Every structure is written in structure tokens, then in C-alpha cells.
Amino acid sequence: MNETALPACTPDTGTDPQTLAEATVQAMYPRDNASQGLGMKILDIAPGRARMSMLVRSDMLNGHATCHGGFIFALADSCFAFACNSRNLNTVASGCSIEYVAPALRNDVLTAEAQERSLSGRTGVYDITVNNQDGKLIALFRGKSYRIKGEVIAGLHAAP
Amino acid sequence: MNETALPACTPDTGTDPQTLAEATVQAMYPRDNASQGLGMKILDIAPGRARMSMLVRSDMLNGHATCHGGFIFALADSCFAFACNSRNLNTVASGCSIEYVAPALRNDVLTAEAQERSLSGRTGVYDITVNNQDGKLIALFRGKSYRIKGEVIAGLHAAP
Amino acid sequence: MNETALPACTPDTGTDPQTLAEATVQAMYPRDNASQGLGMKILDIAPGRARMSMLVRSDMLNGHATCHGGFIFALADSCFAFACNSRNLNTVASGCSIEYVAPALRNDVLTAEAQERSLSGRTGVYDITVNNQDGKLIALFRGKSYRIKGEVIAGLHAAP
Amino acid sequence: MNETALPACTPDTGTDPQTLAEATVQAMYPRDNASQGLGMKILDIAPGRARMSMLVRSDMLNGHATCHGGFIFALADSCFAFACNSRNLNTVASGCSIEYVAPALRNDVLTAEAQERSLSGRTGVYDITVNNQDGKLIALFRGKSYRIKGEVIAGLHAAP
Numbered sequence: 001m002n003e004t005a006l007p008a009c010t011p012d013t014g015t016d017p018q019t020l021a022e023a024t025v026q027a028m029y030p031r032d033n034a035s036q037g038l039g040m041k042i043l044d045i046a047p048g049r050a051r052m053s054m055l056v057r058s059d060m061l062n063g064h065a066t067c068h069g070g071f072i073f074a075l076a077d078s079c080f081a082f083a084c085n086s087r088n089l090n091t092v093a094s095g096c097s098i099e100y101v102a103p104a105l106r107n108d109v110l111t112a113e114a115q116e117r118s119l120s121g122r123t124g125v126y127d128i129t130v131n132n133q134d135g136k137l138i139a140l141f142r143g144k145s146y147r148i149k150g151e152v153i154a155g156l157h158a159a160p
Numbered sequence: 161m162n163e164t165a166l167p168a169c170t171p172d173t174g175t176d177p178q179t180l181a182e183a184t185v186q187a188m189y190p191r192d193n194a195s196q197g198l199g200m201k202i203l204d205i206a207p208g209r210a211r212m213s214m215l216v217r218s219d220m221l222n223g224h225a226t227c228h229g230g231f232i233f234a235l236a237d238s239c240f241a242f243a244c245n246s247r248n249l250n251t252v253a254s255g256c257s258i259e260y261v262a263p264a265l266r267n268d269v270l271t272a273e274a275q276e277r278s279l280s281g282r283t284g285v286y287d288i289t290v291n292n293q294d295g296k297l298i299a300l301f302r303g304k305s306y307r308i309k310g311e312v313i314a315g316l317h318a319a320p
Numbered sequence: 321m322n323e324t325a326l327p328a329c330t331p332d333t334g335t336d337p338q339t340l341a342e343a344t345v346q347a348m349y350p351r352d353n354a355s356q357g358l359g360m361k362i363l364d365i366a367p368g369r370a371r372m373s374m375l376v377r378s379d380m381l382n383g384h385a386t387c388h389g390g391f392i393f394a395l396a397d398s399c400f401a402f403a404c405n406s407r408n409l410n411t412v413a414s415g416c417s418i419e420y421v422a423p424a425l426r427n428d429v430l431t432a433e434a435q436e437r438s439l440s441g442r443t444g445v446y447d448i449t450v451n452n453q454d455g456k457l458i459a460l461f462r463g464k465s466y467r468i469k470g471e472v473i474a475g476l477h478a479a480p
Numbered sequence: 481m482n483e484t485a486l487p488a489c490t491p492d493t494g495t496d497p498q499t500l501a502e503a504t505v506q507a508m509y510p511r512d513n514a515s516q517g518l519g520m521k522i523l524d525i526a527p528g529r530a531r532m533s534m535l536v537r538s539d540m541l542n543g544h545a546t547c548h549g550g551f552i553f554a555l556a557d558s559c560f561a562f563a564c565n566s567r568n569l570n571t572v573a574s575g576c577s578i579e580y581v582a583p584a585l586r587n588d589v590l591t592a593e594a595q596e597r598s599l600s601g602r603t604g605v606y607d608i609t610v611n612n613q614d615g616k617l618i619a620l621f622r623g624k625s626y627r628i629k630g631e632v633i634a635g636l637h638a639a640p
Contacts, residue, residue: 027223028223029223031223031225032222032223032228033218033219033220033221033222034219034220034221034222034228034230034231035222035228037219058193059193059194059197060193060194061193061194062192062193062194062195062241063187063188063189063191063192063241063245063312064250064252065191068192068194068195068234068237068238069237069253069256070194070230070231070233070234070235070237070238071194071230071234073230073233073234073237073256074228074230074231074233074234075230077228077229077230077233078228078230081222081223085223090224092224092260092263093229093260094259094260094603094624095257095258095259095260095575095624096229096233096257096258097255097256097257097258097417097462097577098255098256098257099254099255099438099445099462099464100252100253100254100255101438101440101445102440103252117457117460118419118421118457118460120421120422123574125419125421125460127447137437137438140437140438140445140462142417142419142460142462144419144574144575144624152223254443254464255415255464257417257577257622259598259605259622259624261598261600261605262600277617277620278579278581278617278620280581280582283414285579285581285620287607297597297598300597300598300605300622302577302579302620302622304414304415304464304579347543348543349543351543351545352542352543352548353538353539353540353541353542354539354540354541354542354548354550354551355542355548357539378513379513379514379517380513380514381513381514382512382513382514382515382561383507383508383509383511383512383561383565383632384570384572385511388512388514388515388554388557388558389557389573389576390514390550390551390553390554390555390557390558391514391550391554393550393553393554393557393576394548394550394551394553394554395550397548397549397550397553398548398550401542401543405543410544412544412546412580412583413549413580414579414580415577415578415579415580416549416553416577416578417575417576417577417578418575418576418577419574419575420572420573420574420575423572472543
């Protein structure tokens, strides 16, 4: 995602939702130190949806030699953040829950996929699944979002 | 916590619960790359309880310039892990939920405190609060634990 | 579901999973006073899945003149129970969460649909959606199951 | 709580918080068909707190002959509702989670106790414990509240 890929948008007529989702990610990712530092990659983005991956590194292992739950959570949480901000309206997490289904091991490549289940008023609910490279389910995450003031990219709106 | 502080325990008669909790943390922390890499410090440990702190570093900030929820979660999750393993019986998280109450900012020092609310059979429930340096509540975390096979320190048991 | 519909099963060779799911519901529903008293109907059952409906009666309204959350929860919880017991292995809830998306009103007919998201060892995760008669999403429920000893119908097993 | 106990309040100077909490419950309970129908009793009320009890009746049992989780949830949920409306500002649940720790049996008398853990802006977090008559922990409930427009008793405000 380089700078030249930035969408040619006209605030007057509005931007189509898919272009808006891609532009939002391009604006958010470079200032998201956390997701970058953990080596997360954005695979796919669409309005209300996102798909991301992360390699389980040795510095992510806990005392049981499996991936610390906090990093599995962080991957799901970032995926949730990109999905719920994909309409260019600043949105934060109000709460999240995660169920750990199977352990993730060193060098696993985890893929998180976020889907919007509900969006009404300022609040939304998103389901994120985390699978490993063999398609095995590792965790189920549910995020509750809350829209705050402002836009990710000021002045850019979705076409009506 | 240096090596010389290791408890003088006699497996025959059992170890008192507080000594066991301290020994467990001393064994777990050095092999917990995740907690160390995030700069977490253990302030206090007791049977079923733990207290830990973490500085919010710039690489923990998200695209909204507040601490990425995954790191607040990771602090609470580690605190939960030390509390639920404090009886020297290998225990993992089966699921967790977090409610974000207020944002954490760069250079905040967060303190997590874990308390056991229930322990029956293999499963337990722990409540973890996360406050900042001013005592302001940042997040409420609830962890569900599941005891697996094995001990953190093989052969060390609580006194009856 | 009358008595004559009971499956002709031969414990020796095993029962096919769909027949087993239907037999399990036929055995559970008559002794489930709670679901009956609340007027719940079973619309559909399959291995790991269930669909149920309930009319919002005036005695289910709270002080805000909308359906008390406990009854929406009870519908989702019963649907979860039939889905997670559908393999004829006694299974109970270890925990549940619900997100209320929109209020349910008097005389609404709510439909809950349960899907198994994960099943490994003794534990499972099920997602239940609750919609009203217009297909509007009312609530999202996630249930964690735990298999205990015994069978709903003693001696009846799934075909290998 | 009879009618003559209604607080002598002067909207001009405001009502003290404890009197306001009691008045709110007196106004809410008579129109809460659900809580009444389930035989719930209010034992105690204070700003941000409530304590209620319920007898486990035979029509509350599930197919495993233990109390259907939905009724344990309903007791905790009502207790949560009275606690979060105790400041006379209309407040609803946005989401809840429950962990079942031990089963409740027929004729058990369950007591729920709600405590406010956080209240900022329109949202709050409440922890509710449910114990049986022997003080045994049955369930842990966490409720997220959202303040909507209006007051339980129009025109009645807390003293500054």
C-alpha cells in the first residue's frame, strides 16, 4: 500500500464504500505502531470487514511455550479495529471477549477475519475468528464498538 | 527476585501456600518472553492473587494515539496467568472478557490486580482491574481458567 | 413431535446423527418445564444446531415496557441447550454472554438460531442469534458448553 | 414498601441519593411483570447497588433437574437493572455475561447482589454475584449499562 495508491476522491460527490475502506486502512496502518511492531499484515479490507495475519514469534510465547493469549487477542483486536473504522468514522472498542479454542505454537501463521454482525446508531458488534495455517480454529473473538467524534481521514465521506 | 530467594522446600511435608505462590512466579516469569518484552513487573503475589505493572510505551499506541487494547489486555491476562498458576498447578485461560472504561495514554503506568472469585474442580474465575498511576480505572477484565496436567515446578506441593 | 415419531434405533449399529438429534430433543423437551412455561417452540433440530421461537407475552415486559432481557436470554439459552445436547451426550452451560442490539416488544415472535462454532474435547462454543418476526436482529448470544457424564437417552449412540 | 413510604421530595432542592434510590425501586417494581412473576424480592437498595432474592420453583428446572440458566440470569439481570436505574435516570442493558459456577436446585433461595464497578458518561459496568441460602457461589454476572433519555420518576433529581 504505497502513497500513489491513495484514492482519487471528490468530497462533493462522495467516495464509494470499498474505496473508502481501503483509504481508511492506508491512513490508519502507518500510525498503528502496535500492529506493525507485532508484524501484522492486512490481507483484505471491505466495508465492515477485514482480514489480517500474524506470525507467532518466539517473543510471543508464554511460560507454557504456547502463544501468549494477549497476542492472539491483539491480532483479533486489530482486525476488529480496521473493520469497525472502515467507513472512515472514528470508532473504538468498548469491550471484547475471546474464547481460546486451541493453542497457537511458534512459527504458526495466524489469520484473523472480522465480520460486522450488527451496526445501529453509535454501537456495533463484530465477530472475529482466528485460524492457523492449517485452517484450524484457534480463537473466537467478539468485539463491541462505539463510534466517537471525528473521521479517520477528515473530509472523506461515503457516497450516499 | 534472584535465584538465592528460591524457597527451601521439603516436598515431603509440603510448602506453605505463600512460599509456593512466590516460587511459582519465580519459575514462570523468566520463561515468559511476552510479559518481559512488554516490560511488565510483578509487584505482589499470593495464592490466587497477583499485582503487576506496565509502562505504556510509544510502540503500544494505536491509530487513535491511545494504548492499543491488546496491550491493556496482555497486562491483565498476564496478571490473571500468574494468579491462576500460583498454586503450582498448570492452568491456562479458556476465555476472557474485557471492558474498556477509560483510555490509557503514553507514559501511563498501569497496574493490574487479579483476584480469584471462584475455584472449583478444574475451572476458576478471576477478576482483574487495571488502573493508571492516578488510581483511575482503565479496564475491567474477567478470566476463566482451566487446569491442565502438570505442575509449574515439578514435585512441589502445597502443605495440606 | 408425538411418541410414535420415536426413532427405531438399534444400539448395536448406532443411530444416524440427525435421528439422534431429533430423539434427544423429544426426550429433553417434555422435562424442560422452563422452556415449556415460556411457550418456546422447537422449529428445527440437527447435530449441533437448533431453531426455536417464543412469543413476547405481557408478563415478560420490564419497567421500560420492553421484553425483560432475561427472557430473550432464556430463549437463546434453551436453543443453545438443545443444540449442544443434540449428540445425546449430557452437556451444560459453563458461561454465556449476550449483546442486546434492539428491544423486543409485546407480541413480537422471536426466533433463536443456534450454530456450533467449535467442539473439542469436553468444551464447545455456540453462537445464537435472536431475530424478531421482521428479521430484525434483537440479540447476539454466545454460549460455552461443558460435557458432563451421562447421556440424555441412555444407551443411544451415534453411528460411527 | 408501601405507598405511604414515598419520599417527601422537593424538586427544587433535590432528593438525597438514598431516598432517590428507594423511590426509583418503588416506581419500577410494580410495573416489572417479569420480576414479580418470577417471585423476586428486593432486599436492599442504595445508589448503584441492589440485593434481591428468588426461590427456585419447579417450573424453573431444566431437563437436567437443575435451575434453568435463564432464571439465574433473570435474577441477576433484574438486580443489575434496579442498581443501574437507582439514580432515577433511565438506563438499559447493552450486554451481559454470566459464568455458572455451581448448579442451583429446587427450593434453593438465591440472593443476587449488584455493585457498580464503573460509571462514566452514559455507560456503566456492574458486577452481580448470585449465592444460594448456604452462601455458596452459584454464578458471576457482569452487566454493561447504557443510559437512555428520561427518568424513572419524572422530575425527581439527586441533590447536588
